[in-house]
Amino acid sequence: MTLKVAMLGTSGHTGEVLGGIPRIEDCELVAVCPAEPEDDLSGVQGNPVWTGNTKVYGTALEVLEKAQPDVVGVCMRLPKNAETTRLALERGIHVVSEKPLATELEDLYELRETANRSLARLTAMFAFRFFPDFYAAHKAVQEGRIGEVVLALGQKSYRWGQRPDFYRKRKTYGGTIPWIAIHAIDFLRWSSGQEFVLVQGLQGNLVRKDYPGCEDCGGLVFGMANGGQAVLTFDYLRPAGAPTHGDDRMRLVGSEGILEVRTADGFTQIVTNEVGPVSLGLEEPAQLFVDFVRELREGVPHRIPQEDAFRVTEIALKARQACDEGRTVSLRPLE
Amino acid sequence: MTLKVAMLGTSGHTGEVLGGIPRIEDCELVAVCPAEPEDDLSGVQGNPVWTGNTKVYGTALEVLEKAQPDVVGVCMRLPKNAETTRLALERGIHVVSEKPLATELEDLYELRETANRSLARLTAMFAFRFFPDFYAAHKAVQEGRIGEVVLALGQKSYRWGQRPDFYRKRKTYGGTIPWIAIHAIDFLRWSSGQEFVLVQGLQGNLVRKDYPGCEDCGGLVFGMANGGQAVLTFDYLRPAGAPTHGDDRMRLVGSEGILEVRTADGFTQIVTNEVGPVSLGLEEPAQLFVDFVRELREGVPHRIPQEDAFRVTEIALKARQACDEGRTVSLRPLE
Numbered sequence: 001m002t003l004k005v006a007m008l009g010t011s012g013h014t015g016e017v018l019g020g021i022p023r024i025e026d027c028e029l030v031a032v033c034p035a036e037p038e039d040d041l042s043g044v045q046g047n048p049v050w051t052g053n054t055k056v057y058g059t060a061l062e063v064l065e066k067a068q069p070d071v072v073g074v075c076m077r078l079p080k081n082a083e084t085t086r087l088a089l090e091r092g093i094h095v096v097s098e099k100p101l102a103t104e105l106e107d108l109y110e111l112r113e114t115a116n117r118s119l120a121r122l123t124a125m126f127a128f129r130f131f132p133d134f135y136a137a138h139k140a141v142q143e144g145r146i147g148e149v150v151l152a153l154g155q156k157s158y159r160w161g162q163r164p165d166f167y168r169k170r171k172t173y174g175g176t177i178p179w180i181a182i183h184a185i186d187f188l189r190w191s192s193g194q195e196f197v198l199v200q201g202l203q204g205n206l207v208r209k210d211y212p213g214c215e216d217c218g219g220l221v222f223g224m225a226n227g228g229q230a231v232l233t234f235d236y237l238r239p240a241g242a243p244t245h246g247d248d249r250m251r252l253v254g255s256e257g258i259l260e261v262r263t264a265d266g267f268t269q270i271v272t273n274e275v276g277p278v279s280l281g282l283e284e285p286a287q288l289f290v291d292f293v294r295e296l297r298e299g300v301p302h303r304i305p306q307e308d309a310f311r312v313t314e315i316a317l318k319a320r321q322a323c324d325e326g327r328t329v330s331l332r333p334l335e
Numbered sequence: 336m337t338l339k340v341a342m343l344g345t346s347g348h349t350g351e352v353l354g355g356i357p358r359i360e361d362c363e364l365v366a367v368c369p370a371e372p373e374d375d376l377s378g379v380q381g382n383p384v385w386t387g388n389t390k391v392y393g394t395a396l397e398v399l400e401k402a403q404p405d406v407v408g409v410c411m412r413l414p415k416n417a418e419t420t421r422l423a424l425e426r427g428i429h430v431v432s433e434k435p436l437a438t439e440l441e442d443l444y445e446l447r448e449t450a451n452r453s454l455a456r457l458t459a460m461f462a463f464r465f466f467p468d469f470y471a472a473h474k475a476v477q478e479g480r481i482g483e484v485v486l487a488l489g490q491k492s493y494r495w496g497q498r499p500d501f502y503r504k505r506k507t508y509g510g511t512i513p514w515i516a517i518h519a520i521d522f523l524r525w526s527s528g529q530e531f532v533l534v535q536g537l538q539g540n541l542v543r544k545d546y547p548g549c550e551d552c553g554g555l556v557f558g559m560a561n562g563g564q565a566v567l568t569f570d571y572l573r574p575a576g577a578p579t580h581g582d583d584r585m586r587l588v589g590s591e592g593i594l595e596v597r598t599a600d601g602f603t604q605i606v607t608n609e610v611g612p613v614s615l616g617l618e619e620p621a622q623l624f625v626d627f628v629r630e631l632r633e634g635v636p637h638r639i640p641q642e643d644a645f646r647v648t649e650i651a652l653k654a655r656q657a658c659d660e661g662r663t664v665s666l667r668p669l670e
Contacts, residue, residue: 150541151552151570153490157588200535200663204562206485207590217486217588219556219566227539231554231568235486239592240608253492253552255542257574273575328535328661 003027003293006069008060008084009035009076010044012098016125017073020289021049027293031067033057035076060084064091071296073289074098077166078174082107089118094296096289099124099182100313103174108317112310123292123302124309128187128248130291132282133261133268137250138191140259140270140280147256149192150228154184155249159238160208160216169213175320176215176234177203182316183248184232185222189312192252194224196315196331203323207237220319222331338362338628341404343395343419344370344411345379347433351460352408355624356384362628366402368392370411395419399426406631408624409433412501413509417442424453429631431624434459434517435648438509443652447645458627458637459644463522463583465626467617468596468603472585473526475594475605475615482591484527485563489519490584494573495543495551504548510655511550511569512538517651518583519567520557524647527587529559531650531666538658542572555654557666 003026007014010032021027029049033056034041044050057063060076064087071094076084082102088095089111101124102108115122128134141149158180166172173179189196203218205211216237222230238247247264257272259280268280286303295302315331322329338361342349345367356362364384368391369376379385392398395411399422406429411419417437423430424446436459437443450457463469476484493515501507508514524531538553540546551572557565573582582599592607594615603615621638630637650666657664 148541150539150572151554151568153554153568155488157593198537200537200556202533202535202556202558202564204485204564206483206562217563219486219488219564221535221537221554221556221566223537227541228552229537229539229554229568231556231566233486233488233564233566235588237485237588237590237593239606241606241611242593243611253570253572255572258492258572258577271574271576276576276578326663328663 001026003071004030004067004069005071006031006063006067007044007073007075008033008063009074010039010041011035011077012075013125013127014044014073014075016127017096017289018044018047018049020287020293023287023290024293029054030069031055031057031063033060033063061087064088064093069093071096077172078179079103079172082111085122086111086114089114089120089122092118092120094120095122096292097122097124099126100174100178100316101309102313103178105314105317108310108313115306121296122306122309123304124313125288126183126186126304126312127288128183129190129303130286130288132285133263133280134187134191134250136268136280136282137252137259137261141191141193141252145257145270146252146254146259146272148226149194149252149254150226151253152188152192152230153251154188154232155247156180156184156234157238157247158236159240159242159245160236163211163214167214168211173213176218177320178313178316181218181220181232181234181319182312184234185315185319186312187250188230188232191250192224192230194226194228196222196230197225198223198328198330199315199319199322200328201319201323218323336361338406339365339402339404341366341398341402341407342379343368343398343407343409345374345376346370346412347410348460348462349379349408349410351462352431352624353379353382353384355622355628358622358625359628364389365404366390366392366398368395368398396422399423399428404428406431412507413514414438414507417446420457421446421449424449424455424457427453427455429455430457431627432457432459434461435509435513435651436644437648438513440649440652443645443648450641456631457641457644458639459648460623461518461521461639461647462623463518464525464638465621465623467620468598468615469522469526469585471603471615471617472587472594472596476526476528476587480592480605481587481589481594481607483561484529484587484589485561486588487523487527487565488586489523489567490582491515491519491569492573492582493571494575494577494580495571498546502549503546508548511553512655513648513651516553516555516567516569516654517647519569520650520654521647522585523565523567526585527559527565529561529563531557531565532560533558533663533665534650534654534657535663536654536658553658
């Protein structure tokens with residue numbers, strides 16, 4: 001049976017969904033709507049998965065009700081994603097949401113209640129879990145190659161370039177922690193295998209001052225459940241002269257060894273008490289949407305459990321809160 | 336006139352002082368005492384600066400009163416350094432102290448009062464200021480090559496190896512922040528050119544559990560005076576299979592560029608909006624004691640102002656306090 005896919009908004013990483021469609025049997029892009037009326041759809045219309053059957057609707061609700069997709073990608077403006085995802089889940093339609101799932105905790109918890117009542121499955125665009133280097137790091141830890149992780153360091157650094165107007169305000173953007181640092185929160189927590197229990201941090205808007213709602217640098221420290229620490233920095237200050245857009249890194253310090261990953265120069269390394277520095281062996285890259293659909297169709301667990309999509313968004317929003325309030329914020333459940 | 340040098344204790348980086356003596360005209364090691372009665376002096380006695388005139392005394396006070404040195408190195412057990420330095424300063428004898436200057440804030444402030452009343456000059460063994468790579472980074476920032484630093488990342492990572500018994504207790508060791516992380520506090524603050532105004536952090540003893548007083552991993556976030564962040568991690572978990580003892584790093588993110596230094600592989604790099612990645616040009620290494628004596632004899636300012644020796648120790652002890660108390664600690668002066 002053909003899997004009917006729709007894109008609700010085209011404001012985020014639509015490629016995470018669209019890029020998977022040609023690799024999935026009997027899978028078709030049936031409908032698209034813009035995130036906002038003024039948005040240009042040419043990016044999606046120029047994609048090879050756009051067919052004569054792909055329809056354009058004015059709103060997400062119209063797509064859901066008229067095109068009746070089986071699964072949707074949600075790439076609205078960030079503060080609208082939670083509500084849009086909720087509309088889909090209420091109709092039993094599976095969702096691949098741009099991260100964060102929500103830009104406010106209340107919206108997140110409301111969405112979680114909807115998700116718990118729905119038979120549909122929700123995932124988030126935590127793309128790093130599908131990068132061969134970060135996946136190899138995760139696997140190396142799972143296999144015990146560096147012992148128990150007690151210190152983890154993450155870095156997100158991007159060029160600024162041109163940014164849309166909605167980055168200018170917290171209200172329309174959400175903040176750089178839920179938008180960018182969330183990737184490092186996810187890959188540190190997932191790769192280390194350690195839950196985060198508290199967070200402290202600082203951030204600022206110091207260089208891109210015409211975008212006051214967009215923090216351009218910051219640092220976070222998370223307490224891990226085993227008493228260890230996860231530390232991350234993020235910035236939008238990678239210079240124009242740098243060879244790549246991003247410079248993302250991870251360093252995991254374990255009781256028996258240390259491993260490192262750097263995207264900008266393709267560096268991976270593991271060193272243990274027994275073995276000197278060697279590269280991590282990499283597998284072929286997996287694809288998020290392909291992996292998600294395999295769970296939907298065949299029950300093979302997707303690499304991003306639904307509870308992780310909620311938990312990592314929650315951690316990001318509480319990290320933002322810790323920065324806003326200048327204090328340690330607990331990440332333990334209230335109950 | 337011959338400059339008479341003495342070593343009070345041989346428990347720390349005595350080489351910072353002894354290594355300079357042969358490079359200084361009319362300069363002689365006249366006396367040494369052990370940090371504790373049981374200490375072996377063979378390391379110093381085997382050093383080329385040991386002469387027929389070098390005398391061994393039982394205590395620091397004896398050295399100060401009988402040998403009457405012009406300048407002393409202070410390398411007692413860490414909690415005793417403050418008191419020993421005070422004895423020297425009270426006698427107008429210049430001091431090169433192992434860091435931290437003190438392991439408790441009360442001792443530090445008391446020492447500062449003594450130092451302010453003394454005509455003698457005090458410096459601390461902030462060795463990184465004399466490494467060509469860190470010095471080049473400092474100079475590049477001073478010259479404005481990366482604009483204003485808004486995010487700074489430091490790393491201290493050491494192999495564990497064998498550690499003396501005094502590392503086992505906070506009371507005899509002081510803690511890994513004042514002993515190890517203090518280097519990164521100094522090089523981040525000095526190289527960035529930004530004062531630190533607050534600190535948050537977490538640390539733990541998770542692997543070297545037979546040394547419960549010795550934190551083996553941790554992460555700190557400092558607020559900088561311009562609203563930026565300085566973040567550092569430290570660990571004693573560099574694996575035996577690693578090619579070097581230490582893996583110390585710095586990354587400075589400025590409004591106009593980014594620079595990086597890594598000691599383990601001799602990597603330096605600067606990239607700006609105008610210029611793609613290039614190495615930092617390095618000068619010949621300077622030597623701490625040579626540089627200090629040049630100030631004493633010729634008035635050429637030493638690379639470590641006395642106020643920095645106090646301030647960086649104060650920041651380290653307040654960072655330790657922030658970890659102990661799980662809260663943000665102000666680094667602003669009380670007055």
